[in-house]
Amino acid sequence: MLPIVIKAIFFDLDGTLIHMNMKEFLDQYVKALVRSMKRVMPQDQVQQAIQRAITALMTKTNSTKTNQETFMEHFLQGTKHSQQDLLFAFNNFYNNEYKGLRAYTKPHPVAKEVVHQLAGWGYRLILATNPLYPRHAILERMKWAGVDNAPWELITTYEDYHYCKPNPGFFAELLAKIGLDGAQALMVGNNTNEDLSASALGIRTYLATDNLIDRGNSAYKPDFKGKLSDLPACLTQI
Template identity: 35%
Template sequence: MIRACLFDLDGTLLPMDTESFVHHYLQELASHVADVVSPDKLVRYLWEATEAMIRNSEAHKTNEEVFVEHFLQLAGVSKEEIWPHFDRFYDEHYPKLKTHVEPTPLSRRVVEAALEKGYKVAVATNPVFPRVAIMERLRWAEVDDLPFEWVTVYEDMHFCKPRPEYYREIADRLGVRPEECVMIGNDMQEDMVAQTVGMKTFYLNQCRIDRGHPVYQPDQEGSMEELLSAIREGTGVFSD
């Protein structure tokens, strides 16, 4: 029996061309800290520190701790020198990136339908961003005011997609077994991997991302409209 719905954010609740969005995000961020670290170096350090988060298997370290440790070591600067620039960017400039996403009212309807059915609902976005950035994207998706049980942000999580431990950690936070969860997302490798811990999966075929390997067989596939119908009618992975 399904007790919890896990929704990916980028490309799922918030339709976007993820590659294009990340490009604009890095370009904007780099220009705002150019006085501390040159743009070309900053982008490289950000990617390397992010990769360190994704590879991390130490459960006692949050993603934030892993990222900060690796980034500062690579950049050769102190946190006091550069973090105020990051904070200012997220507060003042990050909201302007909304022009690079394509919100849909269906996202709110889908989440509301899951809540009406009594499911515990979590935002299972890859926690490689700070809370302020993820909450801003939830605002763009017009779902930020909904009563999510949990939102995965890098300050709190200890693993990233596509590690199976990421999905186990969410289930633990929600107080359910993985087998009682449905992971809903548009990324074959990062989202459908949830089935390796026993979760059901719904592969959203809009804004889909598939790198070719590994290949998973989703329990269900469809559009946002079909997802909404399945939740409301209790069909497919949402059937009792």
């Protein structure tokens, strides 16, 4: 029997296509958001609301609400603010202070070359970042990475998706949107828990080791492993 041909490449963004220390970046992200939101609510309430909303996203198990709806619902718990107030404040943050977080990232030297090379080979490109953020925030980070002009078929954002990695529902939703079986896709990422969970849907995985995050408790092993620069050569052997 001939092997099933891979038709789509799912790329993680943070730590895979762009260099960053995730802990440092998230710490600075929260600090910047707290400073920006202080015009709307006290800083201690903002910190609690962020933690509450992110926890709700990472642990949700149903698809009745988008990630944006879940985030807003839990962020606003116990406050007198409307969702419209919050959206206005978030838009202001992402259009201003958020852009300063670029200082905590660095473009991966081969990311642009690799994604364009694979597109040229006919692979469907899917930006499969964890959909914890609004679209304009993810597009901004793609710009920092230098991959914003690649021919992405889909970009995962919290407005359009209902689960987060490592929930297999995230990958099931992706496969349904592009009309492929798991065996026809390859997930490329640097996080052994979040990205390798694609294996639950029969998606083969490539663990990018450039900015490896491995807490030693993943239930899955990668099918392939190497630097991002090694990915094209790996695909010629599959």
